[in-house]
Structures are given as C-alpha cells and as structure tokens.
Amino acid sequence: MTTTTLTTTPSRSGSSVPPSARARVRRSRERWNRTGTILLALCTVTVLLPLFVTVSMAFKTTGQAVDGKAFSLPAPFSVEGFVQAWQLTDFPVGLATSLLVTAGTVAATILLAAVASFAIMRNWERRVFRWSFFYLLGAMFIPFPVVALPQIQLTGRLGLDNPLGVIVLATMFQLSFSVLLFTAFLRSIPVELEESARIDGATTWQTFWRLVFPLLAPMSATVGIFAFLYAWNDFMMPSLIISDPALQTLPVRQQLFQTQFSNNYNVSFASYLMAMAPAIVAYLFTQRWVMEGVTQGAVKG
Amino acid sequence: MSTLTTATAGAPTAGAARRAPRKARRTEPIYYLFLLPSLVLFTLAIPVPALIGIFFSFTNSVGIGDWDFVGLTNYAVAFSDPAIWQSYLFTFGFALVTVLVVNAVAFLLAVGLTSRIRLKIGLRAVFVIPMVISGIIIAYVFNFLFSNSLPAAGQAVGIPFLETSLLADPDLAWVAIVVVTAWQAVPGTLLIYIAGLLAIPGDVYEAADLDGATRTQRLTRITLPLVAGYVVINVILGFKNFLNAYDIIVGLTNGGPGTSTRSIAMTIITGFNGGDYAYQMANATIFFVVTVLIASLQLSVTRGRNTP
Numbered sequence: 001m002t003t004t005t006l007t008t009t010p011s012r013s014g015s016s017v018p019p020s021a022r023a024r025v026r027r028s029r030e031r032w033n034r035t036g037t038i039l040l041a042l043c044t045v046t047v048l049l050p051l052f053v054t055v056s057m058a059f060k061t062t063g064q065a066v067d068g069k070a071f072s073l074p075a076p077f078s079v080e081g082f083v084q085a086w087q088l089t090d091f092p093v094g095l096a097t098s099l100l101v102t103a104g105t106v107a108a109t110i111l112l113a114a115v116a117s118f119a120i121m122r123n124w125e126r127r128v129f130r131w132s133f134f135y136l137l138g139a140m141f142i143p144f145p146v147v148a149l150p151q152i153q154l155t156g157r158l159g160l161d162n163p164l165g166v167i168v169l170a171t172m173f174q175l176s177f178s179v180l181l182f183t184a185f186l187r188s189i190p191v192e193l194e195e196s197a198r199i200d201g202a203t204t205w206q207t208f209w210r211l212v213f214p215l216l217a218p219m220s221a222t223v224g225i226f227a228f229l230y231a232w233n234d235f236m237m238p239s240l241i242i243s244d245p246a247l248q249t250l251p252v253r254q255q256l257f258q259t260q261f262s263n264n265y266n267v268s269f270a271s272y273l274m275a276m277a278p279a280i281v282a283y284l285f286t287q288r289w290v291m292e293g294v295t296q297g298a299v300k301g
Numbered sequence: 302m303s304t305l306t307t308a309t310a311g312a313p314t315a316g317a318a319r320r321a322p323r324k325a326r327r328t329e330p331i332y333y334l335f336l337l338p339s340l341v342l343f344t345l346a347i348p349v350p351a352l353i354g355i356f357f358s359f360t361n362s363v364g365i366g367d368w369d370f371v372g373l374t375n376y377a378v379a380f381s382d383p384a385i386w387q388s389y390l391f392t393f394g395f396a397l398v399t400v401l402v403v404n405a406v407a408f409l410l411a412v413g414l415t416s417r418i419r420l421k422i423g424l425r426a427v428f429v430i431p432m433v434i435s436g437i438i439i440a441y442v443f444n445f446l447f448s449n450s451l452p453a454a455g456q457a458v459g460i461p462f463l464e465t466s467l468l469a470d471p472d473l474a475w476v477a478i479v480v481v482t483a484w485q486a487v488p489g490t491l492l493i494y495i496a497g498l499l500a501i502p503g504d505v506y507e508a509a510d511l512d513g514a515t516r517t518q519r520l521t522r523i524t525l526p527l528v529a530g531y532v533v534i535n536v537i538l539g540f541k542n543f544l545n546a547y548d549i550i551v552g553l554t555n556g557g558p559g560t561s562t563r564s565i566a567m568t569i570i571t572g573f574n575g576g577d578y579a580y581q582m583a584n585a586t587i588f589f590v591v592t593v594l595i596a597s598l599q600l601s602v603t604r605g606r607n608t609p
Contacts, residue, residue, distance in 0.1 A: 037418040043410070044427045046484070050442050051430070053450070070450035112339045119335035123328050132336055139347050141596045143545045145566035146589045149573055149582060150350035150357070153364065172346035175339060204331045235437035235548040240570065251435040258441070258555075265445065272438050279433040287426045294432070294489060295496045298538070299531075 054276075057269035058082065065265035081270035088261065089253040089271050090246070095278070097163050098232060098250040104167035105231035106224045109174045113223060114216055116175075117182035118208055122191075133183065139176040144237055152240055161243040169241065170231050178223040181297055185219040186212075222293040232279055250275040351589070354582045364578035375583035384560060385584055388568040391475065391561070396543035399479050403486045404535055410487070411494035412524065425495070432488035440552025443481045444468065447553070471561040474554050478562060481549050486542070490535045497531035498524065537599045544592070 057065055058081050059074040065081075085091065116136070123129040144151075155165040189212065197207045213220075239252045254275060257268035283290055358375055362368035379385050414425050431439065448466040455463025467477045501524065509519055547566040550556065556563035565588050572581025 032417045032419050036413055036416055037420065037424075040410070040413045040418060040424050041420070043413075044424065047427055047430055050439070050446065050484075053446065054442050057445075068449060068453045070446065070453075112342070115335040116339040119332040123332050126328055129328075129332070129336065132340060136339065136343060139343065141593050142347055142351055142589065143541075143566075143592060145545055145547065145569050146585045146592065147347060147350040147354060148566075148570060149364075149578060149585065150353040151346070152573060154345075154350055154353070168342060169346055172343050175343055179339075204329050208335075229433065233433075233435035235435065235551070236566070240573070251437045254438055254441055268441070269445075272442060276434045276438050279435075280430060283430065283433040284426070287429065288422075290433075291425065291429060291492055295492045298489060298493045298534075299496050 054269050054273050057265055058273045059270075060266045062264055062266050065269075066263060078266070079270075081264075081266035082274065084264070084267045085271035085274060088267065089250075089256060091250075091271075091274060093246065094248065094250045094253045094275075097247055101163050101166050101170070101238070101249055102228055102231040104163075105170040105174065106227045108167060108171040109178050109227040110220045110224055112171065113175055113178035113182050114213060114220065115208070117179050117186055118212060120179070121183050121186040122194075133179070136179050137176050139173070144173060148236075148240055155241050156243065161241060162247055163238075163242060163249070166238050166241050166249075167231075169237060170227070170234065174223075174227045174230060177226065177297075181219055181223055182216065185216060189215055218296075221289060222297040225290055225293040226297055355586050357579050358583040358586045360579050362579045363576045364573075368579070371579075375580050376587070378580065379583050379587060384563075385568060387560065388563050388565050391563065392544055392546060392565045395475055395478060395482075395546065395562075395564070396540050398475075399482050399486070399543050400536055400539045402479060402483045403490050403539055404532065406483065407487045407490035407535070408494050408528075408532075410491050411498055412520070414491075415495055415498040428491060429488040431485045434485070436485055436548035437552045439485055440481055440549040443477070443484075444553050447477050468554050469558055471558045474558060474562050478546075478550055478553055481553060482543065482546065485549070486539060490539060493531055493535055494528065497528040501527045533602055537595075537602065541592070541595060541599070544595070 053070050056072070056074055057070065059077055059079065061074075061076065061078045061080060064072075064074065064078075116132075120129045120133045151169060152161075155161045155169070158165075160168065193215075194207050194211060197211050202210065233251065234249075235251045238249045239255070242248055242252070254268075254271060257264075257271065261267060357368070359370055359372060360368040361371045361374075410428060414421060414428070418424070447468050452464050452466055455461070468474050505523055505527075506519060509523055514522065545566055546564045547570075550562055550564055550567060554562045556567050565584075569581050569585045569588065572578050572584070
C-alpha cells in the first residue's frame with residue numbers, strides 16, 4: 001500500500017535537480033539515484049507486509065480469518081475481533097499496567113541515573129565515587145537470565161512479584177548503561193557554570209535541579225527512549241516476575257492466544273494490533289527524536 | 302550548613318585563581334544522598350541475587366525446603382549434560398549467524414539510505430519501525446505466517462520445500478528464528494551504521510572520484526575501512542544480545558520441535574518449574590562466566606580501537 005505511493009512519487013517529480021555551476025564530476029552525482037530509491041522502497045515490503053497482515057487479519061470475521069488467505073483484504077469489514085480481544089485480554093487493565101511499568105521505569109531510570117552520575121562526576125577524585133561508578137557499570141556483565149531464578153524468589157518473598165517489582169528490576173538493568181551515558185555527557189558541561197551558580201548562593205541541590213538537570217535534557221531523552229523500548233516491549237521479565245496474571249503487561253497477555261482461542265485468528269491479531277499500536281503511533285510522532293536518541297546512545301555506549 | 306562553608310570558601314578563590322583548591326574541599330553529604338538510592342537498589346536487585354544464585358549452585362536445593370551442599374556435583378553433571386551442550390551449541394550458532402545476517406543487511410540498507418535517494422527520511426522511518434514492536438508479538442505474527450501463509454503459498458505455487466511449516470522442522474526451525482530476530486534487530490544496527498556513514502567527510506569521496514575510483518572501490522577502499530569501528534561495536538553488541546535470546550524463540554517455537562531450538566536462557570528458566578533449581582543455577586553461573594569473558598573481550602577491543 002505505502003510501497004506503491006513511495007515508488008510513484010519520485011518518478012512523478014522526475015529529475016528536478018537544481019542546475020548548479022559545480023564541477024561536472026560533482027554534478028553527475030548530485031542526481032538522485034532512481035534504482036536505489038526504488039530498490040529501497042521495495043525492501044520496505046519486508047517491514048510492512050507483516051504489519052499489513054496484522055491489520056487486515058484483525059478486521060476480518062472469524063470465518064474469513066481461517067480461510068488460509070492471509071494477504072487478502074477483509075471483506076466484510078469487522079470489528080468483532082477487537083471486541084472479543086478487548087474482553088479476553090482485559091485490555092484496559094493490561095494497557096494500564098504496561099503504561100505504569102513503562103512510565104515508572106522511564107522516570108526512575110532518568111532520575112536515579114542522573115543524580116548518581118552527577119554525584120559521581122563531581123566527586124571523581126574521591127575513591128568511593130570512582131569505585132561506585134565501576135560497580136554500577138559491572139551490571140553490564142550480568143544479563144537477566146543469569147539472575148532470573150534468584151530474582152523470582154526474592155521478589156516473591158519481598159512482596160514485589162508485581163508491576164512495582166518489574167519497575168525496580170527494569171530500572172536497575174537500565175542503570176549501568178544510563179549512568180555511562182550521563183557521565184559522558186556531564187563531562188562536556190563546564191564546571192565553571194556550576195561554580196558561578198554557587199557564587200550566587202545556590203546550594204548543590206538547587207544547582208542540580210535548576211541548572212544541571214535541564215542541561216542534561218538531551219541525554220535524558222536518549223536514556224528515556226532506551227528505557228521505554230525495553231520496558232514497553234519486554235516479555236521475559238514481567239512474565240517471570242509478575243505472579244498474578246490479572247496484573248500482567250500487554251505483551252505477556254498475548255500468550256493467551258497460544259494456549260486457548262488459537263484458531264480465532266481475527267481475535268488474536270486484533271489483540272496484537274492493540275498491543276503494538278500505542279508504541280508505533282508514539283514512534284511515528286517522535287521518529288526524529290527516537291532515531292537521534294538511539295543513534296547517540298548506541299554510539300556513545 | 303556545609304553548603305555555606307563551601308560557598309564562602311569558594312568565593313575568594315574563584316575570583317583569584319582558576320584552580321580552586323579542590324582537594325581541600327570536603328564532599329558534601331548531599332552527594333552521598335544522590336548516589337545512595339542507586340547503590341542500594343542496584344545491590345539488592347542484581348549483585349545479591351547473583352551471589353545467592355552462585356551459592357545455591359553448590360547445593361541440591363529445589364527452590365524451597367531443605368538443601369545440602371553437594372560441592373561441584375551440579376557443575377560436573379552440567380558439563381556432561383547433552384541438553385545443556387545442545388542449548389549452548391544452538392545459542393552460539395544462532396547468535397553467530399544472526400549477527401552476520403543483521404550486520405550485512407543493516408550495512409547495505411545504511412549505504413542505500415545515506416546515498417542520493419529520494420524520500421530519505423520516510424524510508425528510514427519505515428525501516429526503524431520494527432524496533433518499537435515487542436519481540437514476542439512479532440514472533441506470534443511470524444508464527445502465523447510461517448505455519449499458515451507460507452505453506453499455503455508453497456502449495457499454490459507448487460514448491461514442495463515450502464509446503465510444510467518451517468517451524469515444524471527440527472533442522473530448519475532455527476532459520477525462522479534468525480529471520481524474525483534479524484527483522485527486529487536490524488533497525489538499531491542500521492541507525493549506528495547510518496551515524497558511521499554520515500561521519501565520513503564528503504571530500505574523501507570527491508577525491509576518490511577525481512582519481513577515477515569505481516563504485517566498488519569506493520565501497521571497499523573507503524567506506525568499509527572508515528566504518529570499521531562501527532562494525533566492531535555492532536557485532537559485539539549484537540552477539541551479546543542474541544546470546545540472551547528468549548522472547549522471540551518462545552513466540553515462534555517455544556524451544557521446539559523437541560528441544561532443537563531451546564536457548565541457554567530458556568534452559569535456565571526450566572529450573573524454575575522443573576525442580577532443577579540448583580542445577581540450573583550452576584548453568585546460569587557458567588553462562589555468567591561466558592558472558593564476562595565475552596564482555597571483557599568487548600572492552601579490550603573497543604578501548605583498543607578507541608572508537609567514537
């Protein structure tokens with residue numbers, strides 16, 4: 001669908017390259033690459049086709065969904081799948097849980113990592129702070145599967161076998177990487193700026209919140225995007241930590257369609273669509289930020 | 302109060318000389334307050350469970366009730382356990398193939414997306430979409446495509462190879478896992494390559510053009526060497542991530558057919574239900590050591606190259 005529009009637009013506008021008085025070598029390369037554009041547009045099919053199938057399956061009737069033609073358009077158009085999926089997965093509660101876990105993880109990660117990085121960087125000459133930095137960074141060596149079993153037990157004992165526990169653990173798994181990003185960024189902020197704030201009588205607390213934290217905003221965005229992607233999409237940790245199925249996040253709820261209702265494809269795909277749509281919509285509105293943030297974070301980390 | 306002292310102590314020095322007597326300064330308590338929550342929560346969330354896990358790997362605990370020390374028995378058994386060997390072989394093989402596929406695809410796409418094409422922003426935005434979709438949901442969608450649509454298409458066209466589901470074949474199910482993992486992992490890798498390609502100054506290419514370099518020469522002699530650092534980052538980051546594979550495999554094959562696609566992470570988790578708690582903790586400890594070895598390799602490589 002989108003592919004056709006993508007390929008036709010360039011050919012319509014043709015080679016409307018502004019003539020430039022540059023060298024001939026330069027000019028020949030200034031023309032846009034038609035084959036390349038068409039080729040890449042065709043490649044988007046690999047991304048869009050699974051999404052197209054998801055959307056079209058979701059709007060089919062149960063009868064049409066099992067006919068084996070995944071690529072056909074829904075006829076008649078039906079929202080029956082959405083109605084059933086909404087009830088079966090208890091969508092509002094799932095969405096609320098996912099939003100809570102994601103918002104909690106993003107906020108906690110930014111907050112804890114920012115203040116910890118600030119303390120570390122401004123006291124780097126103190127051994128305690130330097131060692132804390134390497135200690136926190138050490139967690140990059142410990143993936144979740146390694147500590148999963150003891151964590152399941154511990155969270156169970158502490159009454160944290162719920163979304164709150166997932167927020168705490170997800171934040172801690174994001175911490176090393178986020179501290180790394182914040183400390184790298186803090187190094188580029190001149191200390192003189194803070195010293196002048198202090199001369200004006202600001203306390204460290206005020207200096208941080210009024211001056212440093214706002215300056216950290218670009219890095220906070222990057223850290224937040226990574227925390228968002230992790231917390232919103234993760235399946236493994238919530239599925240193991242949250243013991244009450246009624247409090248599960250959206251991705252984990254989709255398991256339902258593997259065990260029961262496995263032939264009601266329109267219902268399951270409607271459910272998948274509802275679970276992935278919020279992040280896709282959010283991404284489409286913030287894509288430039290997301291891409292910049294991810295690039296920055298990945299290259300620095 | 303301590304803030305007041307630093308403020309008054311700092312005032313004259315700031316006016317007089319740049320290099321304020323930093324060493325004489327006492328660390329304000331507030332800095333400890335800033336650091337403490339992270340340290341405490343972190344210790345409880347990761348190092349403590351890790352130590353508990355290592356401790357129990359030397360016991361015969363089943364997760365609850367009494368237990369005894371059994372020394373290195375769990376490790377001895379693990380090293381001769383075909384199920385564990387299989388999971389390591391599968392996971393490392395899968396991670397290796399996926400890293401190659403992801404990097405090749407992402408690099409080619411990045412070259413395309415940074416060349417003189419139309420709709421650059423739009424195309425890039427589309428290719429990044431998979432990054433924001435949950436792995437398990439992608440896997441469920443592809444599960445349907447692999448087990449229903451692809452065989453149906455195979456029957457219609459008459460290709461016997463496609464007529465049976467890829468996911469039902471113990472020898473080929475891993476291919477499906479590689480495809481779906483790559484589908485989701487390409488965007489992140491792609492963005493790093495785009496950053497790397499954009500960092501190459503344009504006049505290098507202009508000089509090459511003037512010297513009459515062909516397109517292939519430009520790619521192999523200029524582009525590839527100049528993004529080598531980014532390749533190293535992508536390969537190591539990707540490999541580390543793929544070793545922890547769980548979500549997508551659960552959604553596609555759930556370790557099957559049989560146990561042919563069971564990853565290390567999935568094997569460890571079986572200790573949660575199967576009564577193998579201590580045994581799988583030994584497995585987790587081995588996996589931890591393996592991860593540390595790979596991570597230290599990563600550190601030495603990235604530090605040595607002094608990449609961006």
